[in-house]
Structure formats: C-alpha cells, structure tokens
Amino acid sequence: MGFFSKIKNIFNKQEEKQEQNIEITKEEKQEIEETNKYVEGLSKSRDNFVNKLSILGIKYTKISDEFYDELEEILITADIGVNTVMDFVDRLKKRVKEEHIEDFEYLKEVIVDELFMIYVGDQILSSKLNLIDGKTNVILFVGVNGVGKTTSIAKIANKLKQDGKKVMLIAGDTFRAGAVTQLSEWAKKINVSFYGDDRTDPSAVIYDGLTKAKEENYDVVLVDTAGRLQNKVNLMKELEKMNRVINEIMPDNPIETLLVIDASTGQNGISQAKSFKEITNITGIVLTKLDGTAKGGIVLAIKELVDIPVKFVGLGEKETDLIPFDIEKYIYGLFKEF
Numbered sequence: 001m002g003f004f005s006k007i008k009n010i011f012n013k014q015e016e017k018q019e020q021n022i023e024i025t026k027e028e029k030q031e032i033e034e035t036n037k038y039v040e041g042l043s044k045s046r047d048n049f050v051n052k053l054s055i056l057g058i059k060y061t062k063i064s065d066e067f068y069d070e071l072e073e074i075l076i077t078a079d080i081g082v083n084t085v086m087d088f089v090d091r092l093k094k095r096v097k098e099e100h101i102e103d104f105e106y107l108k109e110v111i112v113d114e115l116f117m118i119y120v121g122d123q124i125l126s127s128k129l130n131l132i133d134g135k136t137n138v139i140l141f142v143g144v145n146g147v148g149k150t151t152s153i154a155k156i157a158n159k160l161k162q163d164g165k166k167v168m169l170i171a172g173d174t175f176r177a178g179a180v181t182q183l184s185e186w187a188k189k190i191n192v193s194f195y196g197d198d199r200t201d202p203s204a205v206i207y208d209g210l211t212k213a214k215e216e217n218y219d220v221v222l223v224d225t226a227g228r229l230q231n232k233v234n235l236m237k238e239l240e241k242m243n244r245v246i247n248e249i250m251p252d253n254p255i256e257t258l259l260v261i262d263a264s265t266g267q268n269g270i271s272q273a274k275s276f277k278e279i280t281n282i283t284g285i286v287l288t289k290l291d292g293t294a295k296g297g298i299v300l301a302i303k304e305l306v307d308i309p310v311k312f313v314g315l316g317e318k319e320t321d322l323i324p325f326d327i328e329k330y331i332y333g334l335f336k337e338f
C-alpha cells in the first residue's frame, strides 16, 4: 500500500471513531481537529489542483508525453518550483516504466507518494520549536511588512501560554507606526506580558525586555521586528545587533529565528526567503495565509529552493488557525478527494 492510502486510512479511522462516539484520547481529538484545519484551509488549493489532475485522468486514456507535459504545467502553476517539477516528472516516468503502470488510479497514488518524497527526501525536517525547559528561550520573528509577523506572534504565544509557559512579547518593530500598540493589544488579549516603549533602537528595547524576562524567569520571549528588506545592508546590521544583544544576555541559549512568509505571494515569498537566508540564520519558516491561495504547492518549492523547515502554517485568521506544520496532514488536505 502506498503512503497516501496509508495516511488516508489513519485519518479516516480517526474520524470514524469520532462519528461512532467511540472514546478517543485528547491527542486523537487534537489530531482530528488539526487535520480538519488542513482540509478546510487548503480547500482553494485542492479545488484547483485536484480538479485539474482528475481531468487529466479523464482526458488521457494512455500515459503519454502530452500527459506528462500537462502534468508538469499543472504542478508549476501550483507554485511548486520548476526544477522540483522536472525532477518529480523524471522520477514518475521512471516508476511508470519500471512498474509498468497503466492504471490512472494507481498512478495517482504514485504521484502523491513522489510529491511527499520531495519534502521528506533523505532527511527529516523537524517542525518542532527548539525550546529548552528551564531556560528563557528567545524566538525572533523576521519578514517583510504585512506577511503576518505580529499576528503569528500572538497566535504562537497563545498556544505556548495554553501549554503552561510563562510568555513575554517584545515590541522590536520600532519602525512602523502603530506596531508597538498592535503588539501590546495582543498581549492584553491573550493575557501574556509585554515589553515595549517609544525608543527607536530595537536592540535597546530588546536588551531591556530580555533582561527583565531573564530576571523574572520567563520561559519564552517572542520578539517582533520590522522587516525592511529594501535595505539589505541595514537590515543585516540590525539583525546582527539584535543577535549580539540576545547572545550577551542569554549566552548559551539557541535563538529561534522564524521567517514569516505570505503563501499567497508565491515566488515573491520564495525570493524573500532566499534573501533573508543570506543575511541571517533562519531556523524555521512560518507560512501564513495558505487558506487564501490556490497555490498550496509553495511548501514543496520552499523545501527545494530554501531548504529551511516550515514550522507553522497559517490556515485562517482565527487565533487557533496557526498550527504546527505536518507534512502528512498537509498532503492529505491537498489531495483528500484525489
């Protein structure tokens, strides 16, 4: 049985259990809820993608060169990178030949299997945040304006708070008007601590906020920043300075630096990721607004072109709609009716 049948089985079984009121554990319940979020959030992508692929299966009675050409086009328009698509089609052709595949139903399985392999490849990318118990952990959020940094901070902070962590938000976006207030309002709403003032040097604000967080034994500090990519040299210097300040206060703690990108910006988001990767050590990606795009294939392009693990995905605007990235649920959500 292929990978896709396997995950379909797992998720269907969980749902059946719930429908038949068979007792399920808290973890199983959360799994179902998260899977449903992927299914709902990826509906635009799925409609686009799966419909087109299914039409291919009707249009071609034989797997021909024209079939592969059209398949390539569909995958490229879903924002999976060109090279990834080329490699993928090569592998698919090889398997079709070796396994003498003629049946489209079986080919579907192979397509999903191979797409999964693009992401997983030969390494396991962990979507877990790198947090150490008993220490004050720092998560720095970077990314250009409007991608969803501040809202992602609030959503992640809310989750950490629910997990029982002592959480502080620091307003390191001293550039945009209203950014400090926006963050402090979120802090109030989700009931976590806030540090921010009207100084213009983000590193000075971060220094004082972190000093306080360390003294008062906070578990996690989430730092908002301004993303001015148009001036790469300045941004690099600013990020270097922030990292220096953090290292000075917490010398042996790893710093999580999460780059936030907006899935609906497609290839533009990918080039932002490449630029940020050049100027600072990005440890994970938060991919927002997947619910608003039909080009959900961008996750696979990120893997190929940026090779930084996606740690969270935004599948809606609600506080609970930003969830840890899970490749199996993602693939399931993307291909549910395929």
Ligand SMILES: Nc1nc2c(ncn2[C@@H]2O[C@H](COP(=O)(O)OP(=O)(O)O)[C@@H](O)[C@H]2O)c(=O)[nH]1
Pocket (backbone or CB within 6 Å): 143, 144, 145, 146, 147, 148, 149, 150, 151, 152, 260, 287, 288, 289, 290, 291, 292, 313, 314, 315, 316, 317
């Ligand atoms: N639909 C949707 N909207 C989002 C998501 N994440 C953020 N947004 C919206 O994007 C807008 C910009 O977010 P903001 O956090 O202020 O961006 P920042 O400039 O990077 O801090 C806000 O209106 C958010 O509600 C998401 O995953 N899905």
Ligand SMILES: [Mg+2]
Pocket (backbone or CB within 6 Å): 149, 150, 151, 173, 179, 224
């Ligand atoms: Mg902001």
